[in-house]
Amino acid sequence: MEVLLTVEGLEKSFKEKKILKGISFEVRKGEIMSILGPNGAGKSTTIRNIMGIMYPDAGSITFHHHTGKEIPRNKIGYLPEERGLYKNVNVMDILLYLAELKDYPADKAKERALHYLKKFDLEGKEKVNVEELSKGMGQKVQFISSIIHEPELLILDEPFSGLDPVSQELFKEEIRSLADGGTAILLSSHQMNLVEEMCDRLFMIQRGQKVIYGTLDEVKKEYANFKCTIHGKNSYQDLEGIEGVQRVEQKEEVSILYLEKDIEPALWIKNIPNNIHIQELKLNRISLHEIFIDIATDRNLLKEASELHA
Known part of the structure:
Protein backbone atom coordinates (compact mmCIF):
# COMPACT_ATOMS: atom_id res chain seq x y z
CA MET A 1 0.00 0.00 0.00
CA GLU A 2 1.08 3.56 -0.71
CA VAL A 3 2.65 5.38 2.23
CA LEU A 4 0.90 8.74 2.81
CA LEU A 5 2.49 9.83 6.09
CA THR A 6 6.05 9.21 7.25
CA VAL A 7 7.26 10.23 10.70
CA GLU A 8 11.03 9.88 10.97
CA GLY A 9 13.24 10.38 14.04
CA LEU A 10 10.82 12.79 15.73
CA GLU A 11 12.17 14.51 18.85
CA LYS A 12 10.53 17.14 21.04
CA SER A 13 11.43 18.66 24.39
CA PHE A 14 9.67 21.08 26.70
CA LYS A 15 12.19 22.98 28.83
CA GLU A 16 14.49 20.25 30.16
CA LYS A 17 12.12 17.32 29.62
CA LYS A 18 12.42 15.25 26.46
CA ILE A 19 8.94 14.11 25.42
CA LEU A 20 9.69 12.38 22.09
CA LYS A 21 12.87 10.36 21.58
CA GLY A 22 13.32 9.46 17.93
CA ILE A 23 9.76 8.41 17.03
CA SER A 24 9.42 6.81 13.56
CA PHE A 25 6.43 5.18 11.84
CA GLU A 26 4.36 5.22 8.64
CA VAL A 27 0.65 5.44 7.85
CA ARG A 28 -0.48 3.88 4.58
CA LYS A 29 -3.39 4.59 2.29
CA GLY A 30 -6.47 2.58 3.21
CA GLU A 31 -5.25 1.31 6.59
CA ILE A 32 -6.20 1.93 10.19
CA MET A 33 -3.01 2.54 12.14
CA SER A 34 -3.36 2.80 15.93
CA ILE A 35 -1.03 4.89 18.05
CA LEU A 36 -1.11 3.66 21.63
CA GLY A 37 0.48 4.50 24.94
CA PRO A 38 -0.34 5.46 28.53
CA ASN A 39 -1.07 9.06 29.47
CA GLY A 40 2.07 11.14 29.14
CA ALA A 41 3.76 8.73 26.71
CA GLY A 42 3.91 11.31 23.91
CA LYS A 43 0.87 10.46 21.75
CA SER A 44 -0.72 13.92 21.82
CA THR A 45 2.64 15.61 21.22
CA THR A 46 3.18 13.37 18.18
CA ILE A 47 -0.28 14.20 16.80
CA ARG A 48 0.19 17.94 17.38
CA ASN A 49 3.46 17.82 15.46
CA ILE A 50 1.75 16.07 12.55
CA MET A 51 -1.01 18.69 12.58
CA GLY A 52 1.45 21.58 12.61
CA ILE A 53 0.19 22.83 15.98
CA MET A 54 3.82 22.62 17.04
CA TYR A 55 7.03 21.64 15.27
CA PRO A 56 9.65 19.05 16.26
CA ASP A 57 13.12 19.86 17.53
CA ALA A 58 14.54 17.16 15.26
CA GLY A 59 13.29 14.62 12.73
CA SER A 60 10.80 15.04 9.93
CA ILE A 61 7.15 14.58 9.02
CA THR A 62 6.38 13.91 5.35
CA PHE A 63 2.87 13.91 3.87
CA HIS A 64 2.34 13.74 0.11
CA HIS A 65 6.07 14.39 -0.38
CA HIS A 66 5.70 17.67 1.54
CA THR A 67 7.38 18.41 4.86
CA GLY A 68 7.06 20.99 7.64
CA LYS A 69 4.97 24.05 6.86
CA GLU A 70 4.50 22.89 3.25
CA ILE A 71 2.26 19.98 4.30
CA PRO A 72 -1.26 20.47 2.77
CA ARG A 73 -3.30 20.54 6.00
CA ASN A 74 -6.55 20.78 4.00
CA LYS A 75 -6.05 17.12 3.07
CA ILE A 76 -5.96 16.10 6.75
CA GLY A 77 -8.96 15.62 9.02
CA TYR A 78 -8.59 15.83 12.80
CA LEU A 79 -10.91 14.84 15.64
CA PRO A 80 -9.21 16.11 18.83
CA GLU A 81 -9.64 14.44 22.21
CA GLU A 82 -10.84 17.74 23.67
CA ARG A 83 -13.98 18.60 21.71
CA GLY A 84 -14.30 22.28 20.85
CA LEU A 85 -17.13 23.33 18.52
CA TYR A 86 -18.58 26.84 18.84
CA LYS A 87 -21.59 26.34 21.10
CA ASN A 88 -23.77 29.26 19.93
CA VAL A 89 -23.61 28.37 16.22
CA ASN A 90 -26.05 26.02 14.51
CA VAL A 91 -24.93 22.65 13.24
CA MET A 92 -25.04 23.36 9.50
CA ASP A 93 -23.25 26.70 9.81
CA ILE A 94 -20.39 25.23 11.83
CA LEU A 95 -19.96 22.34 9.39
CA LEU A 96 -19.92 24.65 6.37
CA TYR A 97 -17.53 27.02 8.11
CA LEU A 98 -15.06 24.25 8.95
CA ALA A 99 -15.30 22.89 5.40
CA GLU A 100 -14.53 26.38 4.07
CA LEU A 101 -11.39 26.52 6.23
CA LYS A 102 -10.26 23.39 4.37
CA ASP A 103 -10.94 25.04 0.96
CA TYR A 104 -13.77 22.60 0.28
CA PRO A 105 -16.62 23.67 -2.07
CA ALA A 106 -19.69 24.90 -0.16
CA ASP A 107 -22.23 23.03 -2.29
CA LYS A 108 -20.43 19.70 -1.85
CA ALA A 109 -19.96 20.42 1.86
CA LYS A 110 -23.70 20.99 2.35
CA GLU A 111 -24.52 17.82 0.44
CA ARG A 112 -22.10 15.78 2.54
CA ALA A 113 -23.32 17.42 5.77
CA LEU A 114 -26.94 16.45 5.06
CA HIS A 115 -25.83 12.93 4.13
CA TYR A 116 -23.90 12.41 7.36
CA LEU A 117 -26.50 14.07 9.59
CA LYS A 118 -29.02 11.57 8.28
CA LYS A 119 -26.56 8.69 8.60
CA PHE A 120 -25.82 9.57 12.24
CA ASP A 121 -29.49 10.03 13.20
CA LEU A 122 -29.22 13.84 13.32
CA GLU A 123 -31.61 14.59 10.48
CA GLY A 124 -33.54 17.80 11.21
CA LYS A 125 -30.83 19.15 13.55
CA GLU A 126 -29.30 21.46 10.92
CA LYS A 127 -30.56 24.67 12.54
CA VAL A 128 -30.06 23.56 16.15
CA ASN A 129 -27.25 25.28 18.05
CA VAL A 130 -24.41 23.02 19.15
CA GLU A 131 -25.02 23.90 22.84
CA GLU A 132 -28.50 22.35 22.60
CA LEU A 133 -27.18 18.96 21.56
CA SER A 134 -26.47 16.08 23.91
CA LYS A 135 -22.84 15.09 24.44
CA GLY A 136 -23.19 12.15 22.06
CA MET A 137 -24.87 14.26 19.38
CA GLY A 138 -22.16 16.91 19.71
CA GLN A 139 -19.50 14.26 19.25
CA LYS A 140 -21.21 13.05 16.08
CA VAL A 141 -21.20 16.60 14.70
CA GLN A 142 -17.51 16.99 15.53
CA PHE A 143 -16.77 13.69 13.81
CA ILE A 144 -18.65 14.85 10.71
CA SER A 145 -16.62 18.08 10.77
CA SER A 146 -13.41 16.04 10.64
CA ILE A 147 -14.44 14.13 7.48
CA ILE A 148 -16.67 16.60 5.62
CA HIS A 149 -13.83 17.76 3.35
CA GLU A 150 -12.91 14.21 2.27
CA PRO A 151 -9.48 14.08 3.91
CA GLU A 152 -6.83 11.68 2.65
CA LEU A 153 -5.44 11.32 6.18
CA LEU A 154 -7.80 11.22 9.15
CA ILE A 155 -6.46 11.55 12.71
CA LEU A 156 -8.88 10.41 15.42
CA ASP A 157 -7.98 11.03 19.07
CA GLU A 158 -10.25 9.01 21.42
CA PRO A 159 -13.19 8.97 18.94
CA PHE A 160 -15.28 6.50 21.00
CA SER A 161 -15.08 8.35 24.32
CA GLY A 162 -18.53 9.00 25.79
CA LEU A 163 -20.45 7.19 23.05
CA ASP A 164 -23.19 4.66 23.74
CA PRO A 165 -22.79 1.18 22.15
CA VAL A 166 -25.07 2.00 19.20
CA SER A 167 -23.11 5.16 18.37
CA GLN A 168 -19.83 3.27 18.78
CA GLU A 169 -21.00 0.81 16.13
CA LEU A 170 -21.89 3.69 13.78
CA PHE A 171 -18.44 5.21 14.23
CA LYS A 172 -16.70 1.86 13.74
CA GLU A 173 -18.63 1.17 10.54
CA GLU A 174 -17.86 4.63 9.14
CA ILE A 175 -14.16 4.48 10.08
CA ARG A 176 -13.79 1.09 8.39
CA SER A 177 -15.76 2.34 5.36
CA LEU A 178 -13.44 5.35 5.04
CA ALA A 179 -10.38 3.09 5.22
CA ASP A 180 -11.89 0.76 2.60
CA GLY A 181 -12.31 3.85 0.40
CA GLY A 182 -8.61 4.65 0.66
CA THR A 183 -8.45 7.08 3.59
CA ALA A 184 -5.36 6.63 5.78
CA ILE A 185 -6.47 6.64 9.41
CA LEU A 186 -4.34 7.28 12.50
CA LEU A 187 -6.37 6.23 15.53
CA SER A 188 -5.52 6.91 19.17
CA SER A 189 -7.66 5.22 21.81
CA HIS A 190 -7.42 3.68 25.27
CA GLN A 191 -10.23 1.22 24.45
CA MET A 192 -8.03 -1.75 23.61
CA ASN A 193 -10.91 -4.03 22.66
CA LEU A 194 -11.96 -1.62 19.88
CA VAL A 195 -8.37 -1.11 18.74
CA GLU A 196 -7.82 -4.87 18.60
CA GLU A 197 -11.05 -5.26 16.63
CA MET A 198 -10.33 -2.49 14.10
CA CYS A 199 -6.65 -1.79 13.59
CA ASP A 200 -4.48 -3.14 10.77
CA ARG A 201 -1.21 -2.10 12.41
CA LEU A 202 -0.25 -0.50 15.69
CA PHE A 203 2.49 1.65 17.12
CA MET A 204 2.94 1.84 20.88
CA ILE A 205 5.10 4.31 22.71
CA GLN A 206 6.19 4.51 26.33
CA ARG A 207 8.10 7.49 27.72
CA GLY A 208 8.49 8.94 24.23
CA GLN A 209 10.05 5.81 22.73
CA LYS A 210 8.79 3.06 20.45
CA VAL A 211 8.10 -0.23 22.21
CA ILE A 212 5.86 -2.01 19.67
CA TYR A 213 5.37 -1.49 15.93
CA GLY A 214 3.76 -3.91 13.50
CA THR A 215 0.56 -5.64 12.45
CA LEU A 216 -1.67 -7.03 15.17
CA ASP A 217 -0.79 -10.58 14.11
CA GLU A 218 2.93 -9.81 14.29
CA VAL A 219 2.58 -8.27 17.73
CA LYS A 220 0.54 -11.21 19.00
CA LYS A 221 3.02 -13.76 17.64
CA GLU A 222 6.14 -11.97 18.83
CA TYR A 223 4.95 -10.52 22.13
CA ALA A 224 1.87 -12.35 23.32
CA ILE A 286 -2.73 -12.70 25.64
CA SER A 287 -4.93 -9.74 24.67
CA LEU A 288 -3.76 -6.35 23.50
CA HIS A 289 -5.22 -4.94 26.72
CA GLU A 290 -2.91 -7.18 28.78
CA ILE A 291 0.11 -6.21 26.68
CA PHE A 292 -0.76 -2.52 27.15
CA ILE A 293 -1.12 -2.88 30.93
CA ASP A 294 2.15 -4.81 31.21
CA ILE A 295 4.08 -2.12 29.36
CA ALA A 296 2.29 0.88 30.88
CA THR A 297 2.85 -0.34 34.44
CA ASP A 298 6.40 -1.65 33.89
CA ARG A 299 5.38 -5.04 35.23
CA ASN A 300 7.61 -6.79 32.69
CA LEU A 301 5.78 -10.05 33.23
CA LEU A 302 5.37 -10.70 29.53
CA LYS A 303 8.00 -11.32 26.91
CA GLU A 304 10.24 -8.36 26.11
CA ALA A 305 8.80 -6.59 23.06
CA SER A 306 10.67 -7.33 19.87
CA GLU A 307 11.63 -4.74 17.27
CA LEU A 308 8.73 -5.11 14.85
CA HIS A 309 8.54 -3.54 11.42
CA ALA A 310 5.54 -4.24 9.22
Missing part, protein backbone atom coordinates in the same frame (compact mmCIF):
# COMPACT_ATOMS: atom_id res chain seq x y z
CA ASN A 225 2.35 -15.93 24.46
CA PHE A 226 -0.63 -18.19 25.00
CA LYS A 227 -2.61 -18.32 28.21
CA CYS A 228 -5.02 -20.92 29.52
CA THR A 229 -7.98 -19.93 31.71
CA ILE A 230 -9.39 -22.72 33.85
CA HIS A 231 -12.61 -22.49 35.88
CA GLY A 232 -12.46 -24.98 38.70
CA LYS A 233 -11.13 -25.43 42.24
CA ASN A 234 -7.42 -26.19 41.92
CA SER A 235 -4.30 -25.63 44.01
CA TYR A 236 -1.68 -23.15 42.88
CA GLN A 237 1.07 -25.75 43.30
CA ASP A 238 -0.65 -28.31 41.04
CA LEU A 239 -1.11 -25.78 38.26
CA GLU A 240 2.37 -24.29 38.61
CA GLY A 241 3.87 -27.75 38.22
CA ILE A 242 2.36 -28.37 34.78
CA GLU A 243 5.05 -28.50 32.09
CA GLY A 244 5.25 -25.33 29.99
CA VAL A 245 3.57 -23.04 32.56
CA GLN A 246 5.52 -19.83 33.12
CA ARG A 247 3.38 -18.39 35.92
CA VAL A 248 -0.08 -18.72 37.44
CA GLU A 249 -2.62 -16.14 38.59
CA GLN A 250 -5.62 -17.19 40.68
CA LYS A 251 -8.78 -15.43 41.78
CA GLU A 252 -11.22 -17.58 43.70
CA GLU A 253 -11.88 -20.59 41.44
CA VAL A 254 -10.53 -19.07 38.23
CA SER A 255 -6.90 -19.75 37.33
CA ILE A 256 -4.93 -18.19 34.49
CA LEU A 257 -1.90 -20.13 33.33
CA TYR A 258 0.59 -18.06 31.31
CA LEU A 259 2.50 -20.40 29.01
CA GLU A 260 6.10 -20.32 27.87
CA LYS A 261 7.14 -18.97 24.49
CA ASP A 262 6.66 -21.20 21.42
CA ILE A 263 4.22 -23.54 23.13
CA GLU A 264 2.08 -25.55 20.71
CA PRO A 265 -1.40 -25.38 22.28
CA ALA A 266 -2.67 -28.68 20.81
CA LEU A 267 0.34 -30.53 22.22
CA TRP A 268 0.52 -28.65 25.53
CA ILE A 269 -3.07 -29.34 26.50
CA LYS A 270 -2.19 -33.04 26.72
CA ASN A 271 0.12 -32.16 29.64
CA ILE A 272 -2.80 -31.22 31.92
CA PRO A 273 -2.99 -33.94 34.62
CA ASN A 274 -6.21 -35.84 35.20
CA ASN A 275 -6.45 -34.50 38.76
CA ILE A 276 -6.97 -30.90 37.55
CA HIS A 277 -10.60 -29.90 38.06
CA ILE A 278 -11.97 -28.28 34.89
CA GLN A 279 -15.47 -26.83 34.66
CA GLU A 280 -14.50 -24.62 31.74
CA LEU A 281 -11.26 -24.12 29.81
CA LYS A 282 -10.24 -21.40 27.34
CA LEU A 283 -6.91 -21.27 25.51
CA ASN A 284 -5.97 -18.11 23.60
CA ARG A 285 -3.25 -15.51 23.15
Whole structure:
Protein backbone atom coordinates (compact mmCIF):
# COMPACT_ATOMS: atom_id res chain seq x y z
CA MET A 1 0.00 0.00 0.00
CA GLU A 2 1.08 3.56 -0.71
CA VAL A 3 2.65 5.38 2.23
CA LEU A 4 0.90 8.74 2.81
CA LEU A 5 2.49 9.83 6.09
CA THR A 6 6.05 9.21 7.25
CA VAL A 7 7.26 10.23 10.70
CA GLU A 8 11.03 9.88 10.97
CA GLY A 9 13.24 10.38 14.04
CA LEU A 10 10.82 12.79 15.73
CA GLU A 11 12.17 14.51 18.85
CA LYS A 12 10.53 17.14 21.04
CA SER A 13 11.43 18.66 24.39
CA PHE A 14 9.67 21.08 26.70
CA LYS A 15 12.19 22.98 28.83
CA GLU A 16 14.49 20.25 30.16
CA LYS A 17 12.12 17.32 29.62
CA LYS A 18 12.42 15.25 26.46
CA ILE A 19 8.94 14.11 25.42
CA LEU A 20 9.69 12.38 22.09
CA LYS A 21 12.87 10.36 21.58
CA GLY A 22 13.32 9.46 17.93
CA ILE A 23 9.76 8.41 17.03
CA SER A 24 9.42 6.81 13.56
CA PHE A 25 6.43 5.18 11.84
CA GLU A 26 4.36 5.22 8.64
CA VAL A 27 0.65 5.44 7.85
CA ARG A 28 -0.48 3.88 4.58
CA LYS A 29 -3.39 4.59 2.29
CA GLY A 30 -6.47 2.58 3.21
CA GLU A 31 -5.25 1.31 6.59
CA ILE A 32 -6.20 1.93 10.19
CA MET A 33 -3.01 2.54 12.14
CA SER A 34 -3.36 2.80 15.93
CA ILE A 35 -1.03 4.89 18.05
CA LEU A 36 -1.11 3.66 21.63
CA GLY A 37 0.48 4.50 24.94
CA PRO A 38 -0.34 5.46 28.53
CA ASN A 39 -1.07 9.06 29.47
CA GLY A 40 2.07 11.14 29.14
CA ALA A 41 3.76 8.73 26.71
CA GLY A 42 3.91 11.31 23.91
CA LYS A 43 0.87 10.46 21.75
CA SER A 44 -0.72 13.92 21.82
CA THR A 45 2.64 15.61 21.22
CA THR A 46 3.18 13.37 18.18
CA ILE A 47 -0.28 14.20 16.80
CA ARG A 48 0.19 17.94 17.38
CA ASN A 49 3.46 17.82 15.46
CA ILE A 50 1.75 16.07 12.55
CA MET A 51 -1.01 18.69 12.58
CA GLY A 52 1.45 21.58 12.61
CA ILE A 53 0.19 22.83 15.98
CA MET A 54 3.82 22.62 17.04
CA TYR A 55 7.03 21.64 15.27
CA PRO A 56 9.65 19.05 16.26
CA ASP A 57 13.12 19.86 17.53
CA ALA A 58 14.54 17.16 15.26
CA GLY A 59 13.29 14.62 12.73
CA SER A 60 10.80 15.04 9.93
CA ILE A 61 7.15 14.58 9.02
CA THR A 62 6.38 13.91 5.35
CA PHE A 63 2.87 13.91 3.87
CA HIS A 64 2.34 13.74 0.11
CA HIS A 65 6.07 14.39 -0.38
CA HIS A 66 5.70 17.67 1.54
CA THR A 67 7.38 18.41 4.86
CA GLY A 68 7.06 20.99 7.64
CA LYS A 69 4.97 24.05 6.86
CA GLU A 70 4.50 22.89 3.25
CA ILE A 71 2.26 19.98 4.30
CA PRO A 72 -1.26 20.47 2.77
CA ARG A 73 -3.30 20.54 6.00
CA ASN A 74 -6.55 20.78 4.00
CA LYS A 75 -6.05 17.12 3.07
CA ILE A 76 -5.96 16.10 6.75
CA GLY A 77 -8.96 15.62 9.02
CA TYR A 78 -8.59 15.83 12.80
CA LEU A 79 -10.91 14.84 15.64
CA PRO A 80 -9.21 16.11 18.83
CA GLU A 81 -9.64 14.44 22.21
CA GLU A 82 -10.84 17.74 23.67
CA ARG A 83 -13.98 18.60 21.71
CA GLY A 84 -14.30 22.28 20.85
CA LEU A 85 -17.13 23.33 18.52
CA TYR A 86 -18.58 26.84 18.84
CA LYS A 87 -21.59 26.34 21.10
CA ASN A 88 -23.77 29.26 19.93
CA VAL A 89 -23.61 28.37 16.22
CA ASN A 90 -26.05 26.02 14.51
CA VAL A 91 -24.93 22.65 13.24
CA MET A 92 -25.04 23.36 9.50
CA ASP A 93 -23.25 26.70 9.81
CA ILE A 94 -20.39 25.23 11.83
CA LEU A 95 -19.96 22.34 9.39
CA LEU A 96 -19.92 24.65 6.37
CA TYR A 97 -17.53 27.02 8.11
CA LEU A 98 -15.06 24.25 8.95
CA ALA A 99 -15.30 22.89 5.40
CA GLU A 100 -14.53 26.38 4.07
CA LEU A 101 -11.39 26.52 6.23
CA LYS A 102 -10.26 23.39 4.37
CA ASP A 103 -10.94 25.04 0.96
CA TYR A 104 -13.77 22.60 0.28
CA PRO A 105 -16.62 23.67 -2.07
CA ALA A 106 -19.69 24.90 -0.16
CA ASP A 107 -22.23 23.03 -2.29
CA LYS A 108 -20.43 19.70 -1.85
CA ALA A 109 -19.96 20.42 1.86
CA LYS A 110 -23.70 20.99 2.35
CA GLU A 111 -24.52 17.82 0.44
CA ARG A 112 -22.10 15.78 2.54
CA ALA A 113 -23.32 17.42 5.77
CA LEU A 114 -26.94 16.45 5.06
CA HIS A 115 -25.83 12.93 4.13
CA TYR A 116 -23.90 12.41 7.36
CA LEU A 117 -26.50 14.07 9.59
CA LYS A 118 -29.02 11.57 8.28
CA LYS A 119 -26.56 8.69 8.60
CA PHE A 120 -25.82 9.57 12.24
CA ASP A 121 -29.49 10.03 13.20
CA LEU A 122 -29.22 13.84 13.32
CA GLU A 123 -31.61 14.59 10.48
CA GLY A 124 -33.54 17.80 11.21
CA LYS A 125 -30.83 19.15 13.55
CA GLU A 126 -29.30 21.46 10.92
CA LYS A 127 -30.56 24.67 12.54
CA VAL A 128 -30.06 23.56 16.15
CA ASN A 129 -27.25 25.28 18.05
CA VAL A 130 -24.41 23.02 19.15
CA GLU A 131 -25.02 23.90 22.84
CA GLU A 132 -28.50 22.35 22.60
CA LEU A 133 -27.18 18.96 21.56
CA SER A 134 -26.47 16.08 23.91
CA LYS A 135 -22.84 15.09 24.44
CA GLY A 136 -23.19 12.15 22.06
CA MET A 137 -24.87 14.26 19.38
CA GLY A 138 -22.16 16.91 19.71
CA GLN A 139 -19.50 14.26 19.25
CA LYS A 140 -21.21 13.05 16.08
CA VAL A 141 -21.20 16.60 14.70
CA GLN A 142 -17.51 16.99 15.53
CA PHE A 143 -16.77 13.69 13.81
CA ILE A 144 -18.65 14.85 10.71
CA SER A 145 -16.62 18.08 10.77
CA SER A 146 -13.41 16.04 10.64
CA ILE A 147 -14.44 14.13 7.48
CA ILE A 148 -16.67 16.60 5.62
CA HIS A 149 -13.83 17.76 3.35
CA GLU A 150 -12.91 14.21 2.27
CA PRO A 151 -9.48 14.08 3.91
CA GLU A 152 -6.83 11.68 2.65
CA LEU A 153 -5.44 11.32 6.18
CA LEU A 154 -7.80 11.22 9.15
CA ILE A 155 -6.46 11.55 12.71
CA LEU A 156 -8.88 10.41 15.42
CA ASP A 157 -7.98 11.03 19.07
CA GLU A 158 -10.25 9.01 21.42
CA PRO A 159 -13.19 8.97 18.94
CA PHE A 160 -15.28 6.50 21.00
CA SER A 161 -15.08 8.35 24.32
CA GLY A 162 -18.53 9.00 25.79
CA LEU A 163 -20.45 7.19 23.05
CA ASP A 164 -23.19 4.66 23.74
CA PRO A 165 -22.79 1.18 22.15
CA VAL A 166 -25.07 2.00 19.20
CA SER A 167 -23.11 5.16 18.37
CA GLN A 168 -19.83 3.27 18.78
CA GLU A 169 -21.00 0.81 16.13
CA LEU A 170 -21.89 3.69 13.78
CA PHE A 171 -18.44 5.21 14.23
CA LYS A 172 -16.70 1.86 13.74
CA GLU A 173 -18.63 1.17 10.54
CA GLU A 174 -17.86 4.63 9.14
CA ILE A 175 -14.16 4.48 10.08
CA ARG A 176 -13.79 1.09 8.39
CA SER A 177 -15.76 2.34 5.36
CA LEU A 178 -13.44 5.35 5.04
CA ALA A 179 -10.38 3.09 5.22
CA ASP A 180 -11.89 0.76 2.60
CA GLY A 181 -12.31 3.85 0.40
CA GLY A 182 -8.61 4.65 0.66
CA THR A 183 -8.45 7.08 3.59
CA ALA A 184 -5.36 6.63 5.78
CA ILE A 185 -6.47 6.64 9.41
CA LEU A 186 -4.34 7.28 12.50
CA LEU A 187 -6.37 6.23 15.53
CA SER A 188 -5.52 6.91 19.17
CA SER A 189 -7.66 5.22 21.81
CA HIS A 190 -7.42 3.68 25.27
CA GLN A 191 -10.23 1.22 24.45
CA MET A 192 -8.03 -1.75 23.61
CA ASN A 193 -10.91 -4.03 22.66
CA LEU A 194 -11.96 -1.62 19.88
CA VAL A 195 -8.37 -1.11 18.74
CA GLU A 196 -7.82 -4.87 18.60
CA GLU A 197 -11.05 -5.26 16.63
CA MET A 198 -10.33 -2.49 14.10
CA CYS A 199 -6.65 -1.79 13.59
CA ASP A 200 -4.48 -3.14 10.77
CA ARG A 201 -1.21 -2.10 12.41
CA LEU A 202 -0.25 -0.50 15.69
CA PHE A 203 2.49 1.65 17.12
CA MET A 204 2.94 1.84 20.88
CA ILE A 205 5.10 4.31 22.71
CA GLN A 206 6.19 4.51 26.33
CA ARG A 207 8.10 7.49 27.72
CA GLY A 208 8.49 8.94 24.23
CA GLN A 209 10.05 5.81 22.73
CA LYS A 210 8.79 3.06 20.45
CA VAL A 211 8.10 -0.23 22.21
CA ILE A 212 5.86 -2.01 19.67
CA TYR A 213 5.37 -1.49 15.93
CA GLY A 214 3.76 -3.91 13.50
CA THR A 215 0.56 -5.64 12.45
CA LEU A 216 -1.67 -7.03 15.17
CA ASP A 217 -0.79 -10.58 14.11
CA GLU A 218 2.93 -9.81 14.29
CA VAL A 219 2.58 -8.27 17.73
CA LYS A 220 0.54 -11.21 19.00
CA LYS A 221 3.02 -13.76 17.64
CA GLU A 222 6.14 -11.97 18.83
CA TYR A 223 4.95 -10.52 22.13
CA ALA A 224 1.87 -12.35 23.32
CA ASN A 225 2.35 -15.93 24.46
CA PHE A 226 -0.63 -18.19 25.00
CA LYS A 227 -2.61 -18.32 28.21
CA CYS A 228 -5.02 -20.92 29.52
CA THR A 229 -7.98 -19.93 31.71
CA ILE A 230 -9.39 -22.72 33.85
CA HIS A 231 -12.61 -22.49 35.88
CA GLY A 232 -12.46 -24.98 38.70
CA LYS A 233 -11.13 -25.43 42.24
CA ASN A 234 -7.42 -26.19 41.92
CA SER A 235 -4.30 -25.63 44.01
CA TYR A 236 -1.68 -23.15 42.88
CA GLN A 237 1.07 -25.75 43.30
CA ASP A 238 -0.65 -28.31 41.04
CA LEU A 239 -1.11 -25.78 38.26
CA GLU A 240 2.37 -24.29 38.61
CA GLY A 241 3.87 -27.75 38.22
CA ILE A 242 2.36 -28.37 34.78
CA GLU A 243 5.05 -28.50 32.09
CA GLY A 244 5.25 -25.33 29.99
CA VAL A 245 3.57 -23.04 32.56
CA GLN A 246 5.52 -19.83 33.12
CA ARG A 247 3.38 -18.39 35.92
CA VAL A 248 -0.08 -18.72 37.44
CA GLU A 249 -2.62 -16.14 38.59
CA GLN A 250 -5.62 -17.19 40.68
CA LYS A 251 -8.78 -15.43 41.78
CA GLU A 252 -11.22 -17.58 43.70
CA GLU A 253 -11.88 -20.59 41.44
CA VAL A 254 -10.53 -19.07 38.23
CA SER A 255 -6.90 -19.75 37.33
CA ILE A 256 -4.93 -18.19 34.49
CA LEU A 257 -1.90 -20.13 33.33
CA TYR A 258 0.59 -18.06 31.31
CA LEU A 259 2.50 -20.40 29.01
CA GLU A 260 6.10 -20.32 27.87
CA LYS A 261 7.14 -18.97 24.49
CA ASP A 262 6.66 -21.20 21.42
CA ILE A 263 4.22 -23.54 23.13
CA GLU A 264 2.08 -25.55 20.71
CA PRO A 265 -1.40 -25.38 22.28
CA ALA A 266 -2.67 -28.68 20.81
CA LEU A 267 0.34 -30.53 22.22
CA TRP A 268 0.52 -28.65 25.53
CA ILE A 269 -3.07 -29.34 26.50
CA LYS A 270 -2.19 -33.04 26.72
CA ASN A 271 0.12 -32.16 29.64
CA ILE A 272 -2.80 -31.22 31.92
CA PRO A 273 -2.99 -33.94 34.62
CA ASN A 274 -6.21 -35.84 35.20
CA ASN A 275 -6.45 -34.50 38.76
CA ILE A 276 -6.97 -30.90 37.55
CA HIS A 277 -10.60 -29.90 38.06
CA ILE A 278 -11.97 -28.28 34.89
CA GLN A 279 -15.47 -26.83 34.66
CA GLU A 280 -14.50 -24.62 31.74
CA LEU A 281 -11.26 -24.12 29.81
CA LYS A 282 -10.24 -21.40 27.34
CA LEU A 283 -6.91 -21.27 25.51
CA ASN A 284 -5.97 -18.11 23.60
CA ARG A 285 -3.25 -15.51 23.15
CA ILE A 286 -2.73 -12.70 25.64
CA SER A 287 -4.93 -9.74 24.67
CA LEU A 288 -3.76 -6.35 23.50
CA HIS A 289 -5.22 -4.94 26.72
CA GLU A 290 -2.91 -7.18 28.78
CA ILE A 291 0.11 -6.21 26.68
CA PHE A 292 -0.76 -2.52 27.15
CA ILE A 293 -1.12 -2.88 30.93
CA ASP A 294 2.15 -4.81 31.21
CA ILE A 295 4.08 -2.12 29.36
CA ALA A 296 2.29 0.88 30.88
CA THR A 297 2.85 -0.34 34.44
CA ASP A 298 6.40 -1.65 33.89
CA ARG A 299 5.38 -5.04 35.23
CA ASN A 300 7.61 -6.79 32.69
CA LEU A 301 5.78 -10.05 33.23
CA LEU A 302 5.37 -10.70 29.53
CA LYS A 303 8.00 -11.32 26.91
CA GLU A 304 10.24 -8.36 26.11
CA ALA A 305 8.80 -6.59 23.06
CA SER A 306 10.67 -7.33 19.87
CA GLU A 307 11.63 -4.74 17.27
CA LEU A 308 8.73 -5.11 14.85
CA HIS A 309 8.54 -3.54 11.42
CA ALA A 310 5.54 -4.24 9.22
